[in-house]
Amino acid sequence: MLVLSRAQTEALLDLDALIDALASAMADLSAGRASAPDRIGALVPEHDGLLAAMPGYVPSAGVLMSKLVSLYPRNAGSALPTHQAVIVVFDPGTGQPQALLDGTAITAIRTGACSALSARLLARKDADVLAILGTGVQARSHARAMCRVRPIRQIRVAGRDYAKAAALAAELSEALPADTLAVKTYPEALRGATIACAATHATQPVIRRSWLTPGVHVTSVGYGGGREVDDATVRDALVCVESRRAALAPYPAGSSDLLEPIRDGIIPAGHVHTELGELVAGTKPARQSPDQITLYKSVGVAVQDAAAAALVIAAARERSAGQEFAL
Numbered sequence: 001m002l003v004l005s006r007a008q009t010e011a012l013l014d015l016d017a018l019i020d021a022l023a024s025a026m027a028d029l030s031a032g033r034a035s036a037p038d039r040i041g042a043l044v045p046e047h048d049g050l051l052a053a054m055p056g057y058v059p060s061a062g063v064l065m066s067k068l069v070s071l072y073p074r075n076a077g078s079a080l081p082t083h084q085a086v087i088v089v090f091d092p093g094t095g096q097p098q099a100l101l102d103g104t105a106i107t108a109i110r111t112g113a114c115s116a117l118s119a120r121l122l123a124r125k126d127a128d129v130l131a132i133l134g135t136g137v138q139a140r141s142h143a144r145a146m147c148r149v150r151p152i153r154q155i156r157v158a159g160r161d162y163a164k165a166a167a168l169a170a171e172l173s174e175a176l177p178a179d180t181l182a183v184k185t186y187p188e189a190l191r192g193a194t195i196a197c198a199a200t201h202a203t204q205p206v207i208r209r210s211w212l213t214p215g216v217h218v219t220s221v222g223y224g225g226g227r228e229v230d231d232a233t234v235r236d237a238l239v240c241v242e243s244r245r246a247a248l249a250p251y252p253a254g255s256s257d258l259l260e261p262i263r264d265g266i267i268p269a270g271h272v273h274t275e276l277g278e279l280v281a282g283t284k285p286a287r288q289s290p291d292q293i294t295l296y297k298s299v300g301v302a303v304q305d306a307a308a309a310a311l312v313i314a315a316a317r318e319r320s321a322g323q324e325f326a327l
Helices: 006-012 015-031 103-122 137-146 162-175 186-190 231-236 256-263 276-281 302-319
Strands: 002-004 040-044 049-058 063-071 083-090 097-102 129-133 154-158 179-182 195-198 217-220 238-241 294-297
Touching: 002 006, 002 302, 006 097, 006 103, 006 302, 015 103, 015 137, 015 276, 015 302, 049 302, 063 103, 063 302, 083 103, 083 302, 097 103, 097 302, 103 137, 103 217, 103 238, 103 276, 103 294, 103 302, 129 137, 129 186, 137 154, 137 162, 137 195, 154 162, 154 186, 162 179, 231 256, 238 276
Parallel strands: 002 097, 129 154, 129 195, 154 179, 195 217, 217 294, 238 294
Antiparallel strands: 040 049, 049 063, 063 083, 083 097
């Protein structure tokens, strides 16, 4: 079995190739060619924790795998990530275990990359001001990925802790070709932004309709049991998800940002306009006007991890990276 560390996994995963691979994987999922059963989770209520199992098979990528991922929101602000994971890859022809990968890096990178795919499909072509809400791993991932699909000239970072926002802005300014600055409030970050990425553990919305500029593309990847997006934004936006089944599944699998406004009668159950894969395949229309607000609400699906794992393993084989162990 091939074993790859977190550093090796990060080094082997090409971001541009991943965005393209995710497009194929999401199209497979929406067309029914990929298999991604409902995730199951064991709750750890005394720590607000969750351990979820996410198996998936993507035939176009030739990969069969399962991810075990823990979600511990209380880790936010500590040395430990809120999401920690491992991925086991199997031979799809024989079922033999082939590789063990760090899943924490893959989760971070593929989440930002899939948000970038949503922007490539839904954001205005001239979108150039990016608001990043949050200061953690996903904030970094989203800033890097968005700069690959749109001509971002300015990035505004906001979070609960201004010092952390300032530190992240300084870090991103060294890595990305955009004017990057920290701001003190979410409304300030969102004012005039044409792409807004929410990557928080908020329990109250950090995206509010009155703060948004016409034509903005919003992505929301935060804690599924919280609220990042207010009802008015969900109501007024063209809503896109990875999978309707996954996004509308009961907690802890689905999204409170969609389930609560459906429960409260703000939107009908059929309000979700499209899946990413339907946009990729061209079976559903994308943005209808320059001023339309679009919203990509992510809960994460296994085919994203499968697409990323396939790229990592192929690159590892090509470069003779990692270590082989007999079980």
